[in-house]
Amino acid sequence: MYGKLISTQGNVVKIQLDEEMDINKLIKFANGKQPTVELLVDDGRHITPDQRKKIYALLGDYCLYTGYSLNEAKLFFKSMIADFFHTEMFSLSDCSETVASQMITTMLEFFFFEDIPFHTKIWDSLPDDFPRVMMCIKTKRCAICLKEHADIHHVTAVGMGRNRNEINHVGMYIEPLCRVHHTIFHTIGAKNFMAKYHIKPIKVTPEIAKELHLGKQKSEELKNAE
Structure with missing residues (x-):
């Protein structure tokens, strides 16, 4: 106790x-x-x-x-x-x-x-968000509720009509969210969302893009495999 x-x-x-x-x-x-x-x-x-x-x-x-x-x-x-x-x-x-x-x-x-x-x-009380978000990304779980099959949410907007498999993700901020929390994010906005759930997205580095097979890194790997 x-x-x-x-x-x-x-x-x-x-x-x-x-x-x-x-x-x-x-x-x-x-x-x-x-x-x-x-x-x-x-x-x-x-x-x-x-x-x-x-x-x-x-x-x-x-x-x-x-x-x-x-x-x-x-x-x-x-x-x-x-x-x-x-x-x-x-x-x-x-x-x-x-x-x-x-x-x-x-x-x-x-x-x-x-x-x-x-x-x-x-989990909620851990002070360092980086391993938390990375673990959720790797296992495809929502960083808020741990629900499975979460998608990578781009806090940095990708832009309408752009192919996420072709763009360069390096420098963008991402976090994995389920559909419910993805909707909440867009409803209340990034600042209020982060204040509400005390979670920070991670900034994609070249190493993270390679490890997570994001964007151009994924496309290049597919081309090399052909």
């Missing part, structure tokens, strides 16, 4: 939990004994309580979907991060913010490509 420190008086601490406490779960964990809790105050240098909360939420979703235990899931993903980023094995109690961020992003990528469901509130 996570929360915010409200006040202290001597050795008495008042904390407001982020979510309502499940009394039945607390009784089960206490097993008839006086419950003991640990208070960790974020010092800004190590993994933050918010990051740890997100990681354990994702681990819980993974366990629920696969049937693995929490310890098995932690070992699996921690080993994955250590291998991917060439780091030593770490603890979720005192690892760096960077390692925690790498773990969250990598877990989300894994969930996406393995089609494992997770709580969208964790």
